[in-house]
Amino acid sequence: MAIFILGLVIFFGAHVFSAVRSRDPEKDLKKKFGYGPYMGAYTFVSIVGFYMICVGFDATRGMGLVYSPPSWGRHINFALMPPALILLVASQLPTGRIKKWAKHPMLVAVKLWAFGHFFATGQLNAFLLFTAFLTFAIFDRIMLKRRGDNGPAPDTPTVIWADAVSVVAGVALYVAIAWYLHPILFSNGRPVI
Numbered sequence: 003m004a005i006f007i008l009g010l011v012i013f014f015g016a017h018v019f020s021a022v023r024s025r026d027p028e029k030d031l032k033k034k035f036g037y038g039p040y041m042g043a044y045t046f047v048s049i050v051g052f053y054m055i056c057v058g059f060d061a062t063r064g065m066g067l068v069y070s071p072p073s074w075g076r077h078i079n080f081a082l083m084p085p086a087l088i089l090l091v092a093s094q095l096p097t098g099r100i101k102k103w104a105k106h107p108m109l110v111a112v113k114l115w116a117f118g119h120f121f122a123t124g125q126l127n128a129f130l131l132f133t134a135f136l137t138f139a140i141f142d143r144i145m146l147k148r149r150g151d152n153g154p155a156p157d158t159p160t161v162i163w164a165d166a167v168s169v170v171a172g173v174a175l176y177v178a179i180a181w182y183l184h185p186i187l188f189s190n191g192r193p194v195i
């Protein structure tokens with residue numbers, strides 16, 4: 003459990019620091035160190051934390067239930083995952099209507115992913131993982147709003163192809179995860195559907 007918790011602290015510590023750091027040009031560490039070195043250090047710390055989360059999550063399997071999920075909970079999760087993955091893809095593309103509507107599509111995707119998984123599993127390690135991601139996504143959205151970052155400006159031109167790619171790639175990603183990757187990585191080889 004210690005590696006898992008330490009991984010969460012390292013991963014989200016880096017992300018919280020990034021969310022609260024000063025954007026004042028005189029004090030901003032990103033400006034002081036330069037974009038490359040700052041992002042290199044941030045990425046390195048995040049990868050170390052994420053690796054520890056993965057190792058710790060696997061080591062804490064079977065540590066008990068926080069609650070018993072409802073029998074219909076998996077269906078809620080299955081319903082929330084396609085839009086979450088569509089939004090995740092949209093966050094990495096030029097501005098389309100999806101990105102403009104969601105404002106910060108990656109944060110919305112993380113919220114949907116975490117919230118949906120609360121219905122699917124009540125395992126202690128999963129509960130801690132999803133709580134950490136959901137809490138951070140809410141916190142980061144609040145910090146973005148305080149900085150006046152409300153996503154793409156209303157007059158930002160949209161490209162339709164970005165929405166089409168988001169939907170097609172998001173659904174393809176959902177199928178790949180639900181039928182192939184999730185059973186291998188998270189369900190001990192058992193199909194999730």
